[in-house]
Amino acid sequence: MNTTETTSTNPATDELLVDRKGEVVRLTINRPHRRNALTEGVLIALGKAIAEASNDHSVRVIVLTGAGDKAFCAGADLTPGDTPFQPDFSRLTLAMGDLARVVHACRTPIIGRINGLCLAGGMGLFGMCDIAIAVEDARFGMPEVKIGIFPMQILTMLRDLIPPRFLNEMCITGRPINAQTAASIGLLNKVVPAAELDEAVDALAAEIVAVSPMAVRRGKYAMRAVESMSFHEMMAFTETSISAMIQTEDAREGLAAFNERRTPQWRGK
Known part of the structure; x- marks a missing residue:
């Protein structure tokens, strides 16, 4: 495994830290003074950053988090001049929607490292993650109705993750839920003490790095592709997909390693 580590900032903003260690890229929203609230930048x-990591096949895992120990992301920055809610009817898409489209096309697993408050637009980022681990005192909510708006785009990322009754209540009342409740309804993979968060995230990333990169990338593609298919369309698509996957170098290596009782040497092909 490559153990080189680099730290950089995206040239578009100094408020997103991009760190790489081996096959893992960590993206940190670096606005702790604003509870990591989102600007358009x-x-x-x-x-x-996510598109670049997804296109680099040597990157096996993306970790998304916020700076500090208070908030993952508190939503959109509502400060005049900083907020992404700028009315411009000449634009056909918005920055949050564009990010969601990039994530939907991403073939690299994204782990949400939820280190505190996760509210409003932060819930949108949370919904874009494939797997999520949170600290015990994390809270999750969509308080938009309290300022006269509704979590419109966020619903796109959360409608298949949150049971309908919970989703209705969270959206209509704006009331947050705690990490234990989020875990009980299947929103979180794990809840840990704050001191154990990095250890848990690193262990999960290591598990992903250990499996076939080709299988994961093709698998994420398949999971996205079948979302709007009927049963018969899904069955036909997956039948074709598994037949092609068996012919890959990783599948041949995995089967050989299994029969030879050794650790596979993945090539990602």
Whole structure:
């Protein structure tokens, strides 16, 4: 495994830290003074960083988090001049939607490292993650109705993750839930003490790095592709997909390693 480590900032903003260690890239929203609230610049930088990591097949895992120990992301920055809610009817897409499109096309697993408050637009980022681990005192909510708006785009990322009754209540009342409740309804993979968060995230990333990169990338593609298919369409697509996958170098290596009782040497092909 490559153990080189680099730290850089996206040229579009100094408020997103991009760190790489081996096959893992960590993206940190670096606005702790604003509870890591989102600006348009941060959203654009996130989209560029995720697209770059997804296109680099040597990157096996993306970790998304916020700076400090208070908030993962408290939503959009509502400060005049900083908020991404700028009315411009000449634009056909918005920065959050563009980021969601990039993430939907991303073939690299994204782990959400939820280190504190996760509210509003932060819930949108949370919903974009494939797997999520949170600290015990994390809270999750969509308080948009309290300022006269509704979590419109966020619903796109959360409607298949949150049971309908919980989703209705969270959106309509704006009331947050704690980490234990989020875990009980399947929103979180794990809840840990703050002191154990990095250890848990690193262990999960190591598990992903240990498996076939080709299988994971093709698998994420398949999971996205079948989302709007009927049963018969899904079955036909997956039948074709598994037949092609068996012919890959990783599948041949995995089967050989299994029969020879050794650790596979993945090539990602």
